[in-house]
Structures are given as C-alpha cells and as structure tokens.
Amino acid sequence: MSRHSGIFLVLIIAGAFNLSVAQQAQVIDKVAAVVGSNIILQSEIEMQYAQYLAQGNKADEDFKCYILQQQLTQKLLAQQAAIDSIDVGEGEVDDNINARLRYMSSQAGGQERLERFLNRSLLQYKEEMRPSVYEQLKANKMQQNIVSGIDVTPLEVRRYYESLDKDSLPYFNTEVEVGELVVYPQLTREEKQQYRDRAEELRKQIVDGADFATVARLYSQDGGSAPYGGDLGFSTRDRYVKEFSAVAFRLKPGELSQVFESEHGFHFLEVLERRGEEARVRHILIQIKPTQASLERAKKHIDSIYENVVAKKVDFYTAATLYSDNKETKYNGGMLLNLENQQSRTTLIPADKLDASIFTAIDTLQPGQYSRPAPFTDQMGKTGYRFTYLKSRTPPHQANLEQDFAKIKEAALEDKINRKLSEWFEGRRKVTFIDINDAYYDCDDLKIWLKDSGEDAVAQR
Numbered sequence: 001m002s003r004h005s006g007i008f009l010v011l012i013i014a015g016a017f018n019l020s021v022a023q024q025a026q027v028i029d030k031v032a033a034v035v036g037s038n039i040i041l042q043s044e045i046e047m048q049y050a051q052y053l054a055q056g057n058k059a060d061e062d063f064k065c066y067i068l069q070q071q072l073t074q075k076l077l078a079q080q081a082a083i084d085s086i087d088v089g090e091g092e093v094d095d096n097i098n099a100r101l102r103y104m105s106s107q108a109g110g111q112e113r114l115e116r117f118l119n120r121s122l123l124q125y126k127e128e129m130r131p132s133v134y135e136q137l138k139a140n141k142m143q144q145n146i147v148s149g150i151d152v153t154p155l156e157v158r159r160y161y162e163s164l165d166k167d168s169l170p171y172f173n174t175e176v177e178v179g180e181l182v183v184y185p186q187l188t189r190e191e192k193q194q195y196r197d198r199a200e201e202l203r204k205q206i207v208d209g210a211d212f213a214t215v216a217r218l219y220s221q222d223g224g225s226a227p228y229g230g231d232l233g234f235s236t237r238d239r240y241v242k243e244f245s246a247v248a249f250r251l252k253p254g255e256l257s258q259v260f261e262s263e264h265g266f267h268f269l270e271v272l273e274r275r276g277e278e279a280r281v282r283h284i285l286i287q288i289k290p291t292q293a294s295l296e297r298a299k300k301h302i303d304s305i306y307e308n309v310v311a312k313k314v315d316f317y318t319a320a321t322l323y324s325d326n327k328e329t330k331y332n333g334g335m336l337l338n339l340e341n342q343q344s345r346t347t348l349i350p351a352d353k354l355d356a357s358i359f360t361a362i363d364t365l366q367p368g369q370y371s372r373p374a375p376f377t378d379q380m381g382k383t384g385y386r387f388t389y390l391k392s393r394t395p396p397h398q399a400n401l402e403q404d405f406a407k408i409k410e411a412a413l414e415d416k417i418n419r420k421l422s423e424w425f426e427g428r429r430k431v432t433f434i435d436i437n438d439a440y441y442d443c444d445d446l447k448i449w450l451k452d453s454g455e456d457a458v459a460q461r
Contacts, residue, residue, distance in 0.1 A: 032068055034435040035075035042437075044071065065443030068436075072449055076428055077139035086145060088137040091234040091278045096133055097126050098233035102224050111227040146424050152412045160412035161401055169399045172407075174351040178362055179316055179334035179389035181309075182326040183302040183373075184382060185294035192261075192288055199259045199266040199286040206256065212270055212282060221265065222285040230282035234275060244269070248281045290383055295375075302373045302385045310370060316389045325384065334389065346406045348394065358388055365390040 033040045048067045053059065081087075101114075101122055108114035111122060118125050152160070202219055206212050213229025220226040237245040243262040251257060251271045259268045269283035290298075305323050308314050320334025329336060336358075338349045351359065361371040365388075373387040394403065401408060429449065440446055 030437070032437050032440065033072060034433065035072055036079050036432050036434075038075045038079065040068065040071045040075065062443070062445075065440060065445040068440055068443070069445040069449070072434070072436075072446075073425075074136060074139045076425065076432060077142040078135045079432075080428065081138045081142035081145075084142070084145070086138060086141050088134055088141065091236075091275065092137060093130060093134050094234045096137060097129055098228075098231075100129075100133075101126065102228070105227050106223070143421070147417045147420055150413070150417055150420060152409060152416055156416070157405065157409045157412045158401065160415060161408050171396065171398050172350070172394075172404065173396050175348045175394040176351050176354070176362065177347045177391035178336050178349065178354065178358060179320060179391060180326065180329060180336065180358070180386055181302070181305060181316070181320045181324045181334050181389075182329075182378075182384055182386045183298045183305070183323070184325045184384035185290040185298040187288060187291060187294045191291050191294060192266075195286050195288045196259060196261070196266050199268060199284070202284055202286070203256070203259055203268045212284075216282065216284050219286075220284040221287045222283070225283065228282075230269075230284055231272070232281050232283065234273070234278040234280045236277055237279075244283075248279050295383070298385055299373070302387065306370065306373050306387050316370070335391070347391075348406070351393075361388045362390045367392050 029041055029043045031039050032042045032045050045064050045067050049064050052063055052067075057063075105111050105114045105122075108117055115121055115125075120128075202215055205215055213231075216226055216230030220230055222230070225232050237249050240248060241262045241264070243260060244267065247257045247260055247267075248269060248271060251269075253271050253273055256270045257268050259266055261267075265285050265287040267283050267285050269281050271279055271281050273280040301323075305319055309316050309319050317333030317335075320330055324330040324334055326334075332347075335347045336349060338346045338353075340353070354362075357376055361374070365371060367390055369390055371388045373385050375383065376386050377383050397403065399408065425448075429451070434449060436446060436449060441450065
C-alpha cells in the first residue's frame with residue numbers, strides 16, 4: 001500500500017476552496033490519462049493540487065500522483081455505475097453542493113468574501129461543480145454496492161488476529177467509557193414570548209413587502225443558512241426536526257408559514273419548490289436564550305437527579321434515559337459512543353479524543369464515580385448543566401482479542417473489504433482501456449495501473 005493509502009479508499013469530495021482560473025498557474029492543457037472512453041486532463045490535476053496547497057500543505061509534486069490515482073479510481077467506478085444503471089438524483093447533488101458551499105462560506109468569512117476569492121458568483125460555481133460532484137457521488141454509490149453485505153464472523157476475526165505479526169500489533173493508549181446526563185433550561189410560555197414576538201415582527205416585514213432573503217441574511221440566527229438568504233436547498237422530510245417537516249411539507253410552493261416553534265427556536269418558512277418527496281425551503285430562525293430563572297430551575301432539577309443516582313435510588317442508565325435532554329446519548333443510557341468507529345458503535349473512547357471539558361470532569365474520577373453537575377455550552381451554543389459518569393478506564397496496552405475484539409473486528413472487516421475491492425479493480429482494469437501519460441510512470445501510487453490492461457491499453461513505449 002502506498003504512503004498516501006491504497007486505491008480503495010472511499011471517495012470523498014474535498015471541502016477545500018477551488019482557486020479561480022485567474023489564480024491558477026498557466027498550464028498548457030494535456031491528457032494525463034485515459035480510462036475507457038473518459039479522459040483526465042492535466043488541468044484537473046493542477047486544480048486539485050492548487051486546492052491541496054491552499055489548505056496550507058507543503059509543496060509535494062508526488063501528491064499529483066495520488067490525485068491521478070483517485071481520478072482513475074473514480075472514473076472506473078463511475079463507468080461501471082453507468083453500466084449497472086446506478087444513478088444519483090439531482091436532489092443528492094444539490095444537497096452535497098449546498099452543504100459544501102455553506103462550509104466554504106463559513107471558512108471564508110461569508111458568501112461575498114467567498115465569491116471574491118473564487119472570482120465568480122456561487123451560482124456560477126455551483127454549475128461548474130455539478131458534473132464533478134455528480135460523478136463522484138455515483139462512484140461512491142458503485143463502491144458501496146460492491147462491498148454491501150460484507151461482514152466477518154468471530155472465527156474470521158480470530159484468524160485475522162492470528163495472522164498478524166505479534167511484534168507489530170498496535171499499542172492503544174488509555175481508553176475510557178463515559179456517560180453524561182444533560183439538562184437544558186426550559187423556559188415558560190411567558191419567558192419565550194419575546195422571541196416569538198421578534199419572529200412575528202420579521203414575518204410581518206416580509207408580508208408587507210420586504211425581501212425574504214435580505215431579512216434572513218440580516219436577522220436569521222441560523223448561521224448555516226442565513227448567508228444564503230435562509231435557503232436550505234432540497235431535502236426530504238426526514239432531514240428536519242418533526243415540527244419543521246410538518247410545516248414544510250404541508251405548504252405549497254410560494255406559501256409563507258406562520259411562526260412555529262421547534263427545539264431550535266421560533267421559525268417561519270417559505271416553500272420555494274417541490275420535487276417529488278423533496279422540498280426546497282428557506283427559513284428565518286430566532287433562537288431562544290435561557291433566562292436566569294430557567295437556569296436556576298435546570299440547576300435544581302439536575303442536582304436532584306444527581307443526588308438520587310449517587311444514593312443509588314435510580315441507576316445512571318435509567319436516569320439518563322428518563323431525564324437527559326441530550327438526544328444523541330439518552331437512548332444509549334447516557335453513554336458516549338466512539339464516533340471514529342461508528343460501525344462497531346463501541347463505547348470505548350481514547351482519552352485524548354474526549355472533549356476537553358469532559359476529560360477535565362472525569363480526570364480525577366475512579367471507575368463507578370460521578371462528577372458534580374456543572375454548567376456547560378454544547379457545540380450548537382446551547383447552555384445547560386451536565387454531570388458525567390466514568391464507567392471504566394482501560395490502561396495503555398498492546399492489542400489483544402480479549403480487550404480489543406471490536407477494534408480487531410473492524411480491522412478484519414476493512415481488510416476483507418479491501419480484498420474484495422482489490423479483486424474488483426483488478427478484474428475491471430484488465431478489461432478496460434487505460435493509458436497514462438509518460439510523466440507519471442515513476443509514481444509508486446500508479447504502479448498497479450501501469451500493468452497491461454484491456455485492449456493492450458497501456459502503450460508499450
């Protein structure tokens with residue numbers, strides 16, 4: 001496997017900025033490679049290399065080999081997807097592009113600054129991105145189709161572990177199992193009224209003739225959509241919280257909703273377009289801020305829960321399921337999951353990967369102990385109270401089946417998937433015309449592609 005990783009990585013679309021044509025180096029375009037009936041231009045390689053440099057990476061000409069390797073992989077997968085009638089909907093492409101542009105705008109400091117950086121409008125840039133995004137999403141679907149249904153049995157996990165060089169087994173640092181119980185302040189109807197009134201005031205401005213997009217840019221407190229005039233793009237109903245979906249999928253295009261409340265605050269929205277089971281909407285959000293009285297009530301509530309858990313009147317898992325306001329953890333009995341290992345859904349988390357505030361809370365605890373309730377602010381900016389539970393702490397150790405079965409299973413599954421993909425690529429490479437420009441013949445990443453392929457594809461120079 002090359003130092004940049006094998007050709008079998010799941011394809012992702014880089015979230016970096018494309019440099020405008022004016023900012024790119026002047027390059028006389030030429031064909032870098034041919035895959036079947038598709039060509040890969042040198043300008044495509046140079047553009048992605050410019051992205052790589054724009055992210056602050058050091059100049060490395062070898063990285064162009066990796067870029068071409070990824071392009072070859074994508075073309076081969078996309079061609080097979082077309083043969084197998086695997087397609088990507090326009091809504092999927094729109095959602096992907098919109099999410100990418102929201103991220104890019106936040107990194108650039110707003111839509112206008114991003115457009116100046118790109119030297120073009122976002123609308124123009126979206127259309128330029130569309131063919132590439134469409135092909136990459138189609139290639140992703142093809143790759144998922146190839147490996148769907150693959151799993152490993154406990155016997156395969158053991159055999160995989162026994163095949164490993166025992167002197168090179170990974171060494172794991174301290175790992176912990178941690179639970180949390182979160183309580184957010186709940187405002188009374190009277191305390192919320194000022195926020196509803198603000199949303200009603202903005203809605204009236206639009207009813208009276210103000211431009212929705214302008215009002216959203218100026219006043220909406222949804223940082224992700226406000227720069228786009230509140231536009232959320234096309235989405236299915238399951239992408240939104242239930243209160244939002246209920247309104248968005250009840251209205252007809254052009255209709256403006258009444259003000260309604262969700263867990264995010266007070267909204268109103270306008271449906272722009274409907275397309276089958278998808279709707280494109282824009283909205284304005286006014287967030288609800290906790291009052292001092294609501295914070296005091298939340299503190300009293302979590303203190304009572306904490307005392308009952310410590311006194312063993314109720315176990316932590318039951319208390320978290322019943323009372324925690326964190327929807328991501330409450331149905332796991334309050335336990336945090338290792339998000340880097342979503343397939344295995346393990347609760348073992350490397351201590352150095354914990355959120356700093358949680359690490360501080362459990363640092364002096366012994367397994368089975370609880371930290372005292374303390375105020376915190378979550379990633380969405382919501383303020384609340386939380387106490388944590390340290391279930392276990394595993395000291396540093398070399399990998400073994402008893403302690404690390406879930407990790408070894410994941411590695412065994414990845415190995416099996418890579419072998420399946422390797423077989424697939426080797427089979428397709430042999431029957432597909434592939435020609436790579438001489439300039440890339442010294443690339444280690446491309447050795448596998450430089451073997452003879454279908455139709456005597458790689459020229460015998």
